[in-house]
Amino acid sequence: MINYIYQLVNPQFISVKYEDADISDNVLVRPRYMSICRADQRYYLGNRDLKTLAQKLPMALIHECCGEVLSDKTGTFKQGERVVLIPNIPGREREGIYENYQEGSRFLSSGYDGFMSEFVTLPPDRLVSVQGIPYQTATMCEMLSVAVHAVSRLDKAAHKYRDTIGVWGDGSVAFVIACALKMKMPKSRIIVFGKNSRKLSRFSFVAETHLTYNIPGDLKVDHAFECAGGEGCYDAIHDIIEHIRPQGTVGLLGVSENYVSIDTRQVLEKGLTLIGNSRSGREEFLEAAKMMESQKIRRRLGSIIYEDEPVKSIDDIHRVFATDLNTPFKTVFEWRL
Numbered sequence: 001m002i003n004y005i006y007q008l009v010n011p012q013f014i015s016v017k018y019e020d021a022d023i024s025d026n027v028l029v030r031p032r033y034m035s036i037c038r039a040d041q042r043y044y045l046g047n048r049d050l051k052t053l054a055q056k057l058p059m060a061l062i063h064e065c066c067g068e069v070l071s072d073k074t075g076t077f078k079q080g081e082r083v084v085l086i087p088n089i090p091g092r093e094r095e096g097i098y099e100n101y102q103e104g105s106r107f108l109s110s111g112y113d114g115f116m117s118e119f120v121t122l123p124p125d126r127l128v129s130v131q132g133i134p135y136q137t138a139t140m141c142e143m144l145s146v147a148v149h150a151v152s153r154l155d156k157a158a159h160k161y162r163d164t165i166g167v168w169g170d171g172s173v174a175f176v177i178a179c180a181l182k183m184k185m186p187k188s189r190i191i192v193f194g195k196n197s198r199k200l201s202r203f204s205f206v207a208e209t210h211l212t213y214n215i216p217g218d219l220k221v222d223h224a225f226e227c228a229g230g231e232g233c234y235d236a237i238h239d240i241i242e243h244i245r246p247q248g249t250v251g252l253l254g255v256s257e258n259y260v261s262i263d264t265r266q267v268l269e270k271g272l273t274l275i276g277n278s279r280s281g282r283e284e285f286l287e288a289a290k291m292m293e294s295q296k297i298r299r300r301l302g303s304i305i306y307e308d309e310p311v312k313s314i315d316d317i318h319r320v321f322a323t324d325l326n327t328p329f330k331t332v333f334e335w336r337l
Helices: 040-045 050-056 141-159 172-184 230-243 266-270 282-291 295-302 314-324
Strands: 002-010 014-022 028-034 064-072 082-085 121-122 127-129 164-168 191-195 210-211 223-226 249-253 273-276 305-307 330-334
Touching: 002 282, 014 314, 028 082, 040 223, 040 314, 064 141, 127 191, 127 282, 141 172, 141 223, 141 273, 141 282, 164 172, 172 191, 172 282, 172 295, 230 249, 230 266, 314 330
Parallel strands: 164 191, 164 223, 191 210, 223 249, 249 273, 305 330
Antiparallel strands: 002 014, 028 064, 028 121, 028 330, 064 082, 082 127
């Protein structure tokens, strides 16, 4: 069966690859809606070092995707069932190691073709049913699953004092972390710190928001998440170390292309624990999909979604990536290629 795969060959240059796909032991899925991640933009714009780009390209972008089952010979899903696609392909299993950190694991849209194709074939355990959840919202399942993973790891590692939890960042990652915290730690007081007052206004469901240049000197948090990423990583980590109480746990989620300086003296003196978080696995997808059954969660996630016009051509792919640069949170689009 011939599949059409829309690959990024060079920054801002997309070509079609034709591939004969074997569907005998996999589920055949038609992508319906997709969402653009910062990682997609970095590859699309060429904002990675040349060595990395040479190693990763060509590849199809997008790992946040919701689709429709066309056929499933395993009998796991029904034809027409709505599913989210799990981009993480586990490697060598070791007890106690999450599937997203296993040696030899692969992540689709990072060196391997993502979901920008006519159809996708995946094992049934790489799909999660989201029947009844709108396609636009379901595309957020991957991002919410990452937040579930990060909050769960902090929950396991942190001490029992969780009165106040700080979230540094005012973008999509910070938003879904705050959503996951409200669901998983409802007794904790959530405070969000950011640089953009308009974006902070979307966080109406948390206890407080503060602009990072105006944080009260006596404000303290028990634990924190760094969700700033990019050039904002340094300032966010610096603020967290200053405002976190002794033996606090810090979840790191922001990706920076440059090395970030950390005040290790303060980390040691306060006895802080730093946890790096990246991606997620099937268990987190299942929990995220369960969360999305709540209308409250769907409304919150819907408030940060901008739906662009459907993608029907390669020119439309370029258009949605350009649109996303001016979208404050998430850009979602229907896939009709």
